[in-house]
Amino acid sequence: MAADILDRIVAHKKDEVAACRTQTPLSVLKDQARTKTANRRSFYEALARPADQVRIIAEIKRASPSKGDISADLDPAGLAQAYERGGAAALSVLTDRAFFKGGPADLLAARNACSLPVLRKDFVISDYQIYEAAAWDADAVLLIVRILSKQQLSEFSGLCNELGIDALVEVHTESDLAAAMDVGAAVIGINNRNLASFDTDIETAMSLSAKLGAGQIAVAASGISSRKDIEQNLKAGISRFLIGESLVTADDPEKFLTRLIGG
Numbered sequence: 001m002a003a004d005i006l007d008r009i010v011a012h013k014k015d016e017v018a019a020c021r022t023q024t025p026l027s028v029l030k031d032q033a034r035t036k037t038a039n040r041r042s043f044y045e046a047l048a049r050p051a052d053q054v055r056i057i058a059e060i061k062r063a064s065p066s067k068g069d070i071s072a073d074l075d076p077a078g079l080a081q082a083y084e085r086g087g088a089a090a091l092s093v094l095t096d097r098a099f100f101k102g103g104p105a106d107l108l109a110a111r112n113a114c115s116l117p118v119l120r121k122d123f124v125i126s127d128y129q130i131y132e133a134a135a136w137d138a139d140a141v142l143l144i145v146r147i148l149s150k151q152q153l154s155e156f157s158g159l160c161n162e163l164g165i166d167a168l169v170e171v172h173t174e175s176d177l178a179a180a181m182d183v184g185a186a187v188i189g190i191n192n193r194n195l196a197s198f199d200t201d202i203e204t205a206m207s208l209s210a211k212l213g214a215g216q217i218a219v220a221a222s223g224i225s226s227r228k229d230i231e232q233n234l235k236a237g238i239s240r241f242l243i244g245e246s247l248v249t250a251d252d253p254e255k256f257l258t259r260l261i262g263g
């Protein structure tokens with residue numbers, strides 16, 4: 001059932017990109033994207049330093065296929081500011097409308113409200129979406145190994161470099177990780193959620209992170225909901241996290257984030 005949803009998401013993205021191309025041709029988008037290079041905030045640097053502290057990518061997520069509505073009416077600008085005050089290293093903003101109720105307006109509102117680098121969290125299946133992200137002033141995009149061919153992963157990583165945008169390359173298995181290593185990914189998101197079943201197991205990132213090379217940043221993603229989860233990961237050598245649902249649903253996201261970081 002969950003695997004069907006992933007197939008539906010990817011099919012939907014193909015239709016969405018085709019429709020967008022008719023409204024804004026790639027040539028126009030390329031020009032827009034290239035004018036934004038000077039505005040970029042470094043997602044990589046925000047995660048890399050300080051090396052000895054917990055660094056969290058705080059997510060703006062209204063809904064999801066596994067949970068339905070999470071916080072459908074959230075205020076992206078207010079939440080971005082709360083996350084910044086709480087010590088977030090970066091933001092992740094869902095820009096998919098059909099399955100996550102997000103959109104580019106959320107990304108723009110969140111980025112304009114704070115000084116943090118922002119990840120466009122979406123299902124990238126075309127170079128068009130990377131130009132789009134750059135034109136919207138995103139600082140990073142998500143590349144999910146599971147939905148890309150080796151050639152696409154390599155081409156899209158190269159395009160990110162060319163546009164001065166960072167890539168968070170998402171893996172879930174050892175073979176995904178090998179593919180991420182092959183393209184020289186610098187920031188690797190290890191998704192604890194199996195996108196084929198939606199089962200979430202925080203041991204996934206802890207065991208796969210041991211296989212990363214020196215200089216690669218491991219980010220544990222999905223299912224992190226307490227300081228205890230963070231401490232367990234710290235013992236396994238992971239200190240970077242991508243956290244959505246537990247932050248968005250917290251009574252006080254700023255305080256909760258500070259507590260997760262260990263402040």
Ligand SMILES: O=C(O)c1ccccc1NCC(=O)[C@H](O)[C@H](O)COP(=O)(O)O
Pocket residue numbers: 059061064065066067191195198221222223224242243244245246
């Ligand atoms: O969250 C889902 O249900 C989902 C389903 C299919 C593909 C992706 C999905 N989530 C995207 C994410 O990667 C998470 O939003 C992110 O890792 C944060 O997870 P969480 O802290 O568990 O909200």
